[in-house]
Structure formats: structure tokens, C-alpha cells
Amino acid sequence: MVIHSIHAREILDSRGEPTVEAEVTTADGLFRASVPSGASTGKYEAFELRDGGKRYGGKGVRKAVRNIDTKIAPELIGRDPRQQEVIDRRMLALDGTENKSNLGANAILAVSLACARAGAAAERLSLYRHLRRLLGSEHDLLMPRIFFNVINGGKHAGNDLMFQEFMISPRTRNVPLAVQMGSEVYHILKRLLEERYGKLATNVGDEGGFAPPLKKADEALDILQEAIKRASYAGKIDLVLDCAASSFYHEGYYHLPEKMTKEKLLAYYERLIEKYKLISVEDPFEQDDFSGFAELRKRTGVQIVGDDLTVTNPKRLAVAIHERSCSCLLLKLNQIGTLTEALGAVRLAYAAGWKVMVSHRSGETEDDFIADLAVGIGCGQLKAGAPCRGERTAKYNRLLRIWEMLGKKL
Numbered sequence: 001m002v003i004h005s006i007h008a009r010e011i012l013d014s015r016g017e018p019t020v021e022a023e024v025t026t027a028d029g030l031f032r033a034s035v036p037s038g039a040s041t042g043k044y045e046a047f048e049l050r051d052g053g054k055r056y057g058g059k060g061v062r063k064a065v066r067n068i069d070t071k072i073a074p075e076l077i078g079r080d081p082r083q084q085e086v087i088d089r090r091m092l093a094l095d096g097t098e099n100k101s102n103l104g105a106n107a108i109l110a111v112s113l114a115c116a117r118a119g120a121a122a123e124r125l126s127l128y129r130h131l132r133r134l135l136g137s138e139h140d141l142l143m144p145r146i147f148f149n150v151i152n153g154g155k156h157a158g159n160d161l162m163f164q165e166f167m168i169s170p171r172t173r174n175v176p177l178a179v180q181m182g183s184e185v186y187h188i189l190k191r192l193l194e195e196r197y198g199k200l201a202t203n204v205g206d207e208g209g210f211a212p213p214l215k216k217a218d219e220a221l222d223i224l225q226e227a228i229k230r231a232s233y234a235g236k237i238d239l240v241l242d243c244a245a246s247s248f249y250h251e252g253y254y255h256l257p258e259k260m261t262k263e264k265l266l267a268y269y270e271r272l273i274e275k276y277k278l279i280s281v282e283d284p285f286e287q288d289d290f291s292g293f294a295e296l297r298k299r300t301g302v303q304i305v306g307d308d309l310t311v312t313n314p315k316r317l318a319v320a321i322h323e324r325s326c327s328c329l330l331l332k333l334n335q336i337g338t339l340t341e342a343l344g345a346v347r348l349a350y351a352a353g354w355k356v357m358v359s360h361r362s363g364e365t366e367d368d369f370i371a372d373l374a375v376g377i378g379c380g381q382l383k384a385g386a387p388c389r390g391e392r393t394a395k396y397n398r399l400l401r402i403w404e405m406l407g408k409k410l
Contacts, residue, residue: 001026001122002078006111008068010061013037013363014391015206018061021365022068022110026081028121033113033369035106035334036361043246043287044311046337047097049104064107071103072111081118084134088112088340105337112338113369127369128402131376135343137350139378143173143403144358146396147240147280147383148182150189151212151220152205154244155362160215162256165207165242166224167383169279170233175403179396181233183387189227196223206362208386215257217241221276241272242282246308249286262292266299273300280357282330283307293325303328305357312336312345321352328355331379333370346377357381364391368398375402 005025011034013019021034037048049067051060075094079087091111095103120130132141147169153161168185170178193201193212201212214220221239228237245254245265254260260268262285269284282305285292290309297304306326310317312335320326329349333342349356356379358370364385374382382399385392 001028001080001082003076003081003115003118006068006073006076006114008065008107008110010065011365013365014389015363017059017363018056019363019365020061020064020068020104020106020110022107022114024081024111024114024118026118026122028118031081031114031117031121032367033110033117034365034367035109035113036365036367037106037334037363038332038361044308044313044316045335046105047099047101048106048334049101061104061106064104067103067107068111072107076111076115080122081115082122084112084116084119085340087115088338092338100337105334108337109334109339112340113333113367116339116369126402126405127372128376131343131373132378134339135346135377137347137377139350141375141406142378142380143175143399144374144380144382145169145171145173146175146178146182146399147357147381148186148387149207149209149242149383149385150182150186151214151224152207152209153211153214153220154247159211159213160257161217161220162248163217163220163241164244164247165209165240165282165383166217166220167240167242168224168228169238169240171236171238173380175396175399179387179400181231181237185224185227185231185233185237186387188230189224192223192227192230204386204388207360208389208392217272218275221272225276238279239276240280240282241278242305242307243284244308245283245285246287254286262289266292266296269296270300273302278302280305280328283309290320290323290325293320294323297324297327303355305330307332307359310345312342314341314345314348317345317348321348321354326354328357328381331356331358331373331377332361333373334361343377346379355379355381357383360384360392360395366391366394368394371395371398371402375399
């Protein structure tokens with residue numbers, strides 16, 4: 001079983017901006033994958049190759065597409081798609097840079113994921129079972145607990161909330177029930193926001209969550225608690241924050257919008273965690289503050305998730321593990337650029353006793369790869385945005401289909 005052809009094209013993501021889609025053809029058929037793009041990106045992420053110039057405001061990806069068609073394809077045609085690591089290592093060698101700035105991480109990842117789908121077909125396996133085999137760990141398949149981002153702030157919305165994501169997470173791995181709970185709370189929240197702030201408050205941000213005219217985290221968390229209560233799910237849904245603190249960190253202070261020192265912000269988080277019984281906090285401090293993350297983890301005991309801090313990069317992750325900065329790795333495939341490297345980060349996190357949360361990006365596509373990834377690596381946690389907009393619901397709908405196949409057994 002070998003790759004017959006590889007082709008790429010420029011498509012649009014959920015923000016209407018260009019991204020890369022790759023197609024790999026074998027005797028089993030055509031296998032496609034597309035890559036997302038983040039708005040709130042860590043400075044240590046792999047390089048996303050854009051064209052520059054006037055076209056699409058400089059965000060075109062024709063260079064990345066051309067790299068696939070003229071450089072990557074000739075290297076991989078004739079190779080076995082089941083040999084994922086061989087394929088990914090060959091692309092890394094061809095690129096020759098640490099951050100993938102030659103070929104572009106967006107070009108490399110699109111081919112990497114399309115090859116994974118082709119490899120699964122060659123093995124006559126579902127994608128999630130193939131991914132478990134590639135991971136090669138003792139972690140079994142597991143349906144994930146879902147984290148729905150229902151109020152957007154930060155770089156994902158045009159409001160004054162500095163924290164980026166306010167999430168609700170049903171306390172169940174029963175996917176149909178979790179999706180139902182998330183959807184019901186989402187629509188009750190919409191009515192609450194409209195009653196309190198008017199119709200403009202129900203405009204949505206990049207990830208499908210509402211972007212109401214709120215200023216403080218307490219306001220967002222209070223109205224989420226009310227929506228959960230009205231839906232009759234009190235005690236059955238937890239609240240979660242993604243702060244994306246690097247986006248409001250300037251010249252040594254955190255601006256919320258009041259200026260805070262690190263110590264003051266730490267105390268603020270402790271208060272929010274206690275008051276709202278938060279179970280998880282992502283990126284509470286700026287992306288180089290390993291000790292700040294560690295202190296919050298030590299003081300509160302809640303799950304501390306590293307995103308901009310670790311950027312799915314084994315080197316950054318190793319530092320965070322040594323400093324005991326977090327207890328959970330946020331896994332974003334396009335932060336690192338190949339499936340092989342992403343799975344390497346998962347193995348490292350598991351070996352350290354960390355958890356893993358698979359994540360989408362704010363600029364998504366209809367590709368549902370991460371749903372299979374979350375199940376396949378057995379991490380038990382997935383966030384893919386609000387329960388609305390096709391690029392978000394594609395992931396949840398894929399989970400519903402997987403649930404029909406094996407959910408009741410897990």
C-alpha cells in the first residue's frame with residue numbers, strides 16, 4: 001500500500017481567511033485534511049507560512065500549497081501511509097528548520113493528517129483506533145468529557161472581557177447527554193443575555209460563544225451559573241476558564257482592565273476558583289512564567305492547563321514538567337506541525353502524570369480529526385468551541401457517531 005498522489009489547495013477557515021487543505025490518494029481512495037489557525041497564538045508555536053502582499057490582506061497560503069505540490073509530494077509519493085513517523089520525519093528533514101519556517105507548519109500538518117487517514121484505511125481501522133496504535137501507550141480508548149466555550153472574550157470577541165474563554169463542562173462522558181446539556185444551557189444563556197443586555201449581547205465570537213458587553217469575569221461566571229440553574233443542571237455542570245493571560249500582559253503587569261501584579265492576579269484566581277468552584281484554569285499567566293503557573297497549581301489543586309506555555313512542544317513541555325507548572329497539556333496539532341511530534345508530546349505528558357486536553361483553534365475548518373484524536377489517545381478531555389457553528393459542531397457530531405460505535409462500552 002503506497003501513496004499514489006498528493007495535492008493541496010487553498011480553502012477558507014471559519015473566519016473567512018485562507019488555510020491549507022491536502023489530499024492524499026492511495027488504492028483505498030482519497031483522504032483529505034485541513035489545518036486550523038489561531039488568533040491567540042503563543043510566540044513559540046510552529047511557523048504558519050503566509051504569502052504576504054495584498055491578496056487576502058497578506059494571509060494567502062499559495063506558498064504553502066505550492067510547497068506541498070512541488071516539494072513534499074515528490075518526497076512522499078510511493079511511501080507507505082501506515083509509516084506515519086517515517087513520513088513526518090521525512091517532511092521535517094526536508095524543511096530543515098526548527099520551527100518549520102521553510103515549508104510551513106500549515107503545509108506539513110495538512111499532509112501529516114491526510115496520511116494518518118490513509119494509514120487508517122490501509123490498516124482497515126477507524127481513525128481513532130489507528131491513532132491509538134500510533135500512540136502506542138497503555139491508555140485505552142476513552143470518550144472525552146466536553147468543554148463548551150459559551151462566552152467569548154479576549155482576542156476571540158469584540159467585547160471588554162479580558163479572559164478569552166468561559167466554558168461549561170457537563171460531568172459526564174455520555175456524549176449524547178453532554179451535547180444535549182451543553183446545547184440547552186447555551187440557548188438558555190442566549191435568552192438570559194438578550195433579556196439583560198439586549199439582542200446585540202447575543203452576537204457570537206470566533207468560537208461560537210456569545211460576546212456580551214461584560215467587563216469582569218465575575219459577571220460572566222454569574223450569568224453562566226444562572227443559565228445552568230435555569231436548565232436544571234445545577235451540580236451537574238462545572239465552570240472552566242481559559243485566561244490566555246499573555247494577551248493582557250504588558251510591561252510587567254496584567255491589565256484586566258485594572259493593572260495587576262502577578263501576586264494580585266494570583267489572589268484573584270484563588271478567589272474565582274473558590275467562589276465558582278472552577279475545575280480547570282488554562283494559561284493563567286504569561287507564556288514564560290513557569291513559576292506563576294506552578295504556584296497557582298500548588299495553592300489551588302485544580303487542573304492547570306498549559307497552552308501558550310507549552311505549545312504542544314516537547315522541549316517547552318519538558319521545562320514545564322520540571323518546574324511542575326501544570327497538570328494538563330493542551331494539545332493543538334498546528335502548534336507543533338506533525339502528528340508524530342504531537343503524539344510525542346502526549347507520551348511525555350502521560351509519563352509525567354499529566355492529563356491531556358485536545359483542543360481546536362479559533363480559526364477552524366469542518367475537519368473533525370480532533371474528535372478521533374481525543375478518543376484515540378484516551379485523554380478524556382476535548383474542547384471544540386460552542387455547540388453551534390458548523391466548524392465546531394462537526395467535532396461534536398463526529399463524537400456522537402463514535403459514541404454509537406463504542407461509547408456505551410467505554
